[in-house]
Amino acid sequence: MELSRTRAVVARLEMLPEIGSTNAELRTHVADAVAWPHLSVLVTENQTAGRGRLDRSWIAPPGASLAVSVLLRRLPDAGEARGWIPLAAGLAMADAVAAQLPEHDVAVKWPNDVLVDGRKICGILAEAAADAVIVGAGVNTAMTASELPVPTATSFASLGATADADRLLADYLGGLDARLSALAASGDAVSSGLHEAVSARCATLGLDVTVALPGERMLEGTATALDAEGRLVVLSAGSEHPVSAGDVVHVRPVRR
16 A cells, blocks of 8 residues: 555554554554654554454454554643544544545544444544553445444445545544644644534534443433533533543434
């Protein structure tokens, strides 16, 4: 795979023929900031032990998807601002996917799943490391309709499109770096414009949702907004509940 555009965007790029988990492999290099600086990236089309949110497994046939992990070292100082990193990644990937699928509805399901026409095409997992954050993403590229793991998934191929992997990665990584640079410079998501941009892409807002919370608790209500910390605000029984972590199910279909 030729990734010349991506190489021009990042500090270091390693293309691997096969790997268990790009996030786990990149974590082994965190301590070496000289050899693995900010925007160091691992990419593979055959990830055999990928993980998603809530420690779910993520497996795809070889060559059917793209797994990419990026090491972020230039981080916002404020902890509240760092909470926006996964949302910024979801936004950057949604923008990159939308650029290649202009006739489709591309959105973000809070906090960072990327949807095309209401179906998931990409999952993102952000993990904290020592003075750094590793963001991993898995995009369904060449996966056929019969290979999709669940009816709620989709791919470029199942939509009749061929993904330009180099353009997708360059757009995603460049967009993510730009968003995080603005966030670090301003100190908060509102003044940097990230809050507005994520809100505009977020398919969850305005929908009735069911949220599985830690401790096996359930919250049902309407997703009304993202607060200044990136939490999902759910209106339930007349009260607003900010959700920082949880598994969200859209009760109503994604808006068109």
